[in-house]
Amino acid sequence: xxxxxxxxxxxxxxxxxxxxxxxxxxxxxxxxxxxxxxxxxxxxxxxxxxxxxxxxxxxxxxxxxxxxxxxxxxxxxxxxxxxxxxxxxxxxxxxxxxxxxxxxxxxxxxxxxxxxxxxxxxxxxxxxxxxxxxxxxxxxxxxxxxxxxxxxxxxxxxxxxxxxxxxxxxxxxxxxxxxxxxxxxxxxxxxxxxxxxxxxxxxxxxxxxxxxxxxxxxxxxxxxxxxxxxxxxxxxxx
Numbered sequence: 001x002x003x004x005x006x007x008x009x010x011x012x013x014x015x016x017x018x019x020x021x022x023x024x025x026x027x028x029x030x031x032x033x034x035x036x037x038x039x040x041x042x043x044x045x046x047x048x049x050x051x052x053x054x055x056x057x058x059x060x061x062x063x064x065x066x067x068x069x070x071x072x073x074x075x076x077x078x079x080x081x082x083x084x085x086x087x088x089x090x091x092x093x094x095x096x097x098x099x100x101x102x103x104x105x106x107x108x109x110x111x112x113x114x115x116x117x118x119x120x121x122x123x124x125x126x127x128x129x130x131x132x133x134x135x136x137x138x139x140x141x142x143x144x145x146x147x148x149x150x151x152x153x154x155x156x157x158x159x160x161x162x163x164x165x166x167x168x169x170x171x172x173x174x175x176x177x178x179x180x181x182x183x184x185x186x187x188x189x190x191x192x193x194x195x196x197x198x199x200x201x202x203x204x205x206x207x208x209x210x211x212x213x214x215x216x217x218x219x220x221x222x223x224x225x226x227x228x229x230x231x232x233x234x235x236x237x238x
Contacts, residue, residue: 009153013191015198016149018207019142023215030146030218031154035225040158042169045232046105049171052228053102055121057112059224060098062125064090066132066144073137082193101173120227124220131213138197142210145190146218152187155179 010016020027035052038044067087074080099109124147132140155178158164166172177183202210 009156010149010188010191013195015142015194015210016145016191019145019211019214022207022211023218026215026218026222027146027150030150030222030225031157033222033225033229035229036154036158038229039171039175040161040164042165042171044171044229046170048228048231050105050107051231052225053098053105053107054112054115055118055224055227057095057098057102057107057109058115058117058121059125060090060095062121062129063144063147064095066125066128066140069129069132070137070140073132073140075137079137118227120220120223124217124224127217127220131217136201138194138201138206138210139213141190141194141197142213143217145194145214146221148190149187150218150221151178152184155183 008017009020035044035048039049064087067083067090070083070086071080074083099112102109102112128140128143131143155175158175159179164175166175169175198206198210
């Protein structure tokens with residue numbers, strides 16, 4: 001995939017493009033990671049994808065906790081409602097859809113629930129919660145952004161890349177899910193929330209600190225992809 005493709009994803013927002021551009025090398029390492037490229041050309045080993053899916057289930061549970069924390073950190077009823085809606089979307093919709101999707105890959109919900117968390121899963125999810133506990137709602141939403149907005153950008157990149165294989169690609173439905181209008185609306189809504197919180201709580205004074213949070217969270221997302229890719233090394237030899 002060309003490194004510069006979709007380099008101006010969601011250009012009409014204020015904070016997200018600044019954070020992305022200020023961490024350009026790390027961001028490119030994330031959105032063009034070999035795990036992502038192998039999804040596009042259907043060369044990713046099945047074992048890597050199944051390992052990723054199982055860890056992503058555990059990841060979603062921790063992200064539901066992050067939205068619960070967002071409600072606690074909120075300063076208004078509107079912010080509480082927004083956080084509650086985010087948590088409900090994860091626990092009532094996204095996890096259900098994820099479980100249904102994983103069933104097609106031979107993964108049972110009870111088995112996924114019993115999985116040990118990989119170090120990469122713990123590192124990013126606990127980092128998000130830590131930033132939320134230490135800081136305010138803006139810190140928390142910036143830490144969440146590489147996942148929420150990043151998956152939107154990755155989906156759009158893959159869907160618009162002429163080299164992406166769709167016919168016969170077992171990962172085509174995953175790409176379509178994140179490239180689709182429903183998830184793209186989620187990414188835009190998060191970018192809009194970032195702008196509102198930045199306007200209300202920060203102005204430009206905190207940009208350096210927020211950039212550090214964004215880059216660290218993005219580095220942890222790179223590690224999460226790598227965790228999935230490294231699963232190939234864990235498989236026994238035939």
